[in-house]
Amino acid sequence: MKRKDPIPEYVVRGVQSEGELRAANDLMAKTQLPNYWDSLGWLESAGPVWAGVKREHTRIALADAEMVGALRLLPLTLRIGRARLKAVGVGWVSTPPAQRNKGVCRALMNDALDYTRDSGAAFSLLYGIPNLYHRFGYVTMLPEYSVVVELRAVDTTLVPPFRVRPVTKDDISALMRIHEAHEARASCSIVRTAAHYRSQFISAAPKTPYWCDWASAQALLDGRGKIVAYFMPQTAAAELHIKELGVTDRTSCAALLHAATITAREAGLGSVRFHVPPYHPFARYLEECDSVHQARHFANREGMMALTDLEACLNAMLPEWKEQMQRKGLNGLPGECTLVVSNAACRVISDNSGLRIEKGMGRNRIALDGQDFVRLVTGYTHAEDVLTQKTPRLKGDARRFALALFPKRTPFIWPIDHF
Numbered sequence: 001m002k003r004k005d006p007i008p009e010y011v012v013r014g015v016q017s018e019g020e021l022r023a024a025n026d027l028m029a030k031t032q033l034p035n036y037w038d039s040l041g042w043l044e045s046a047g048p049v050w051a052g053v054k055r056e057h058t059r060i061a062l063a064d065a066e067m068v069g070a071l072r073l074l075p076l077t078l079r080i081g082r083a084r085l086k087a088v089g090v091g092w093v094s095t096p097p098a099q100r101n102k103g104v105c106r107a108l109m110n111d112a113l114d115y116t117r118d119s120g121a122a123f124s125l126l127y128g129i130p131n132l133y134h135r136f137g138y139v140t141m142l143p144e145y146s147v148v149v150e151l152r153a154v155d156t157t158l159v160p161p162f163r164v165r166p167v168t169k170d171d172i173s174a175l176m177r178i179h180e181a182h183e184a185r186a187s188c189s190i191v192r193t194a195a196h197y198r199s200q201f202i203s204a205a206p207k208t209p210y211w212c213d214w215a216s217a218q219a220l221l222d223g224r225g226k227i228v229a230y231f232m233p234q235t236a237a238a239e240l241h242i243k244e245l246g247v248t249d250r251t252s253c254a255a256l257l258h259a260a261t262i263t264a265r266e267a268g269l270g271s272v273r274f275h276v277p278p279y280h281p282f283a284r285y286l287e288e289c290d291s292v293h294q295a296r297h298f299a300n301r302e303g304m305m306a307l308t309d310l311e312a313c314l315n316a317m318l319p320e321w322k323e324q325m326q327r328k329g330l331n332g333l334p335g336e337c338t339l340v341v342s343n344a345a346c347r348v349i350s351d352n353s354g355l356r357i358e359k360g361m362g363r364n365r366i367a368l369d370g371q372d373f374v375r376l377v378t379g380y381t382h383a384e385d386v387l388t389q390k391t392p393r394l395k396g397d398a399r400r401f402a403l404a405l406f407p408k409r410t411p412f413i414w415p416i417d418h419f
Contacts, residue, residue, distance in 0.1 A: 379409020
């Protein structure tokens with residue numbers, strides 16, 4: 001039998017000099033998007049100013065001092081209702097063609113997961129190619145949502161009383177306010193800060209389907225000059241894409257639809273695709289129009305997440321879980337469930353002192369692998385299905401308690417927050 005060559009050993013670490021950073025950016029730009037200069041432009045200008053990014057977040061794999069792979073880490077804060085969870089995004093995982101299938105990717109990903117775990121973040125997040133990242137514990141749980149409206153179905157003869165102008169950096173506070181007002185029901189959306197918006201204004205890349213392009217965004221103003229809605233258009237071959245939007249009320253919804261329709265018509269396109277989640281008021285407004293609402297789910301690719309710290313996740317979820325208990329009339333109900341996830345166990349306890357997390361084994365055990373837990377806590381899957389399969393003997397108040405912790409949600413990250 002022919003002996004296989006041993007898998008080489010790699011040193012994986014953060015870049016330590018400007019020269020290493022330039023070489024890593026060059027490697028990643030050459031192996032990712034078709035347009036080298038678009039990729040390099042983002043890596044050199046927008047990537048470094050992403051809020052919280054450090055030089056060490058560019059990780060490289062070395063073999064005998066030769067750079068054979070690289071990736072970029074991005075610190076994130078995810079929202080699940082009232083909970084705020086630390087996460088680290090993984091992007092630009094790159095190996096040159098000559099170095100592939102030699103264990104470079106595995107070395108880079110193991111380092112990325114270790115780095116995320118050591119930072120105290122609950123999750124690692126990425127947008128993955130098919131049938132690779134599930135091997136590292138990631139699971140797909142971020143569908144894409146959109147609503148398509150044909151121009152012929154929209155009456156543009158009635159012009160709303162709003163003025164339209166380009167968005168500028170001076171609008172950041174208004175954009176933040178409008179966006180935040182409708183994210184309370186969101187699961188996994190990225191919490192944006194003023195620094196986050198400032199970095200997005202730098203990262204204009206209109207040729208790519210997801211990168212932010214505030215230079216093309218339009219604001220709708222009322223008679224007092226106040227922004228009541230905004231949208232970010234992107235022209236494609238057959239339809240106009242709106243990859244970011246915000247509204248304040250029903251009137252602004254009508255105005256946004258009108259403005260987007262006019263933009264599409266001027267571009268010679270026949271339809272508009274709004275990339276908006278079902279919980280958003282604009283998506284609900286479009287339910288009353290002639291429109292097609294679509295959800296695209298993926299298997300072992302695209303938006304994926306891996307659990308890196310169970311205890312950090314559970315403690316971060318406490319504010320949301322307390323509200324869920326109160327909403328369902330279970331406040332003060334004595335209850336306990338023990339979540340056994342991979343090799344970790346934590347008790348979620350409700351008693352007279354409130355809701356708390358304790359490490360270790362306890363009553364009403366729910367044993368899950370990390371992938372099942374991710375889908376459960378983000379609300380991607382129905383808790384009833386999981387409990388029926390994993391803990392069929394869990395009954396009564398214990399079952400009610402567990403179901404209250406894991407309601408069905410709509411995981412979604414806005415397109416311009418993809419990385």
